[in-house]
Amino acid sequence: MGMFKRSHKVVLAGLAALAIAGVMTGCGMSGGDQKQAAASGNGQKVELKLAYQLPAEHHLSKSVEKFAKEVNERSKGQIDIKVYPAGQLYNDQNMNDALMSGGLDIGMNSTARWSMVVPALKVLDMPFVLTSYSAVDNALDGDLGKALNQEMEKKGVHPLIWADYGYVQFCNNVKKIEKPEDFQGMKIRSYSETSADIIQALGASPTTMSSSEVYMAIKNGTIDGQSSGQTAILSRKIYEVAKYLTVTNNSYVEFLVSMNDNSWKKLTPEQQKIITDTAKEIQDEIRKETKAEDERCLKELSDKGMDVYVIPKDEIHLWQEATAPVVAKFEQEQGDFGKKLVDDCLKASAAAKD
Template sequence: MKKKWIGVLTTISLLGGLLAGCGGAPAQSGAGGSGSAPAANSSQGGTAAATDEYQEATIRLAYNLPQDHHISKGIEEFAKKVTERSGGKVKVQVYPAGQLLSDKEMNQAILTGGVEMGVNSTTLWASVVPAMGLFDVPFALPTSYELAGKALSGSVGEKLNAEMEKKGAKVLLFADYGYAQFANSARPLTKPEDFQGLKIRSIGHIPSVMIQAYGAAPVFMGAGEVYMALQRKTIDGATSGTTAMVQRKYDEVSKYLTVVNYAYLEFVLAVNKKYWDALPPKTQELLTTTAKETEDWIRQQAEAEDKKTADELKQKGMEVYVVPEAELPAWKEAAKPAWDEYLKTAGDLGKELLGDLQNIK
């Protein structure tokens, strides 16, 4: 009975989002307004005769990030390019910023075909594919954007996509959010022992195990609640990327920023596998090629945004401590319980993936 009601609620949510798209706000949005995303080239995709070869299709794509986020800009441009390169035959209708689905509804909607495509965090996908929790394992990924990208473009990305396909979703691209840091209002966090007794807003189960291992208490709450919680001292600090810290004005309610790059926050653009398999090969090729271009652009932006926003938080008055590379092994060793927790759920594949990451050079 519970499953039946979940299905009914998901259907109501989707219908509500579609009606909203047909009402005030347009269902298909542009590619950010800043012009910072790579411009679509309508000449790409061949001549008019070539675009006539595409079969007509309308693909709904939902995401929850703010529209001015670099991932959002990349996704919007992806949709625009696909539509233009197909001569309008393959239309990608974008539902941004939670207009159609919340992040908690997204995965189920993609898996059941309630929506054809969607963007969601690997942290949330880990409840479906435990191996996806890899990106939350402290200090597992290289602290280098280039090497992280190499891992995702190689065996690590291939193995994760294979697991996703078994569940009914195909990964079209990995969208780099950036590295995770710590902000707090209590004191500088220069070593794991400094966390003792603090209350830290966490972003997932595995990071929570790390926070506990450091002697702090993890607290779960929505991203939109963090500012008020910091302001009211309900929590002492929070972990997130610096892009989100700037967007949510953490500098107004937190004094200290610790740059430690403990996790590489990742999102994926996934498509329902049955829907994908039914698409003509020419359309699949168009989507795959455009997704690869978008993935590369988003990765470049993640690196630029991390640097820019960390500098911005410093300029706004936060005291920034960058953990020296020589001290990272101590942080990693103290976070070992989080590694054990990941292996407990991800099993042999998790162990294999961690091994693959250690060999990335």
């Protein structure tokens, strides 16, 4: 009888172990994942490498540093994000490969760089489809953001923060530009393929060059003007060589803080929540900071003597018509999916309050 009780206990213990294993397998946890979850639950620290290539003093860099600091503190030692700034670990050219392969856990890079891997991201460069800051927020918080997140995840990358960089404007040293036809005959610096397409659609000749060459190129008359954000116009002192600034808000530049999907899946649900909640807070802060920074720079550029012209809202349709071929090219390349992405942007713009 005593032997029966002992055997009975052994059988019950075995069944219990099988039941637990079945539940964990049913939840999609592999043996390695089970060990990781158990280790994390027992207080084992998770170390993550985060890299970005912008200068450490840039406002987006400061936001990413704050994100890492907040996660480390809120996890109470469970997560340790080590930050490698200003291209110390990876630059913008090799960072995406490192993220997709798992050589890097978290990275911040421009969507312009990511669009070489995920062409759908080019929609953010499309001219005059996102016509205000709140339109951008609406789009990335809504259907557009969901669709772009899914495209990123197909590449083994989990998006964390859509980090606003700001709108793109035009400045030149020849004449005041108020209408699309004013671009006729001008030579304008572009910074990407889509940027060049926009300039060409407006009737100017695009010239692709690095940002470091722009100042002397305008000063020497090699080009008449350039396309960039007003923060760059101010920081690079382009106002010294270009008198006229036209605030078109034609394209919106985004950076993306994203995480290798395998690194993400190794975290416990509690750790994932800490990262997700912190990322959302930082994203909201970046949005406010970017808009405020853009407005500050415009005022300062005006104070420094630039002739600043803001295109009226009721004339945006003229610029949309002039640059329609650029949007059509994107939709042709991306098919019905591309058309849907553009529609998502236009709907977000129509619903915007500013």
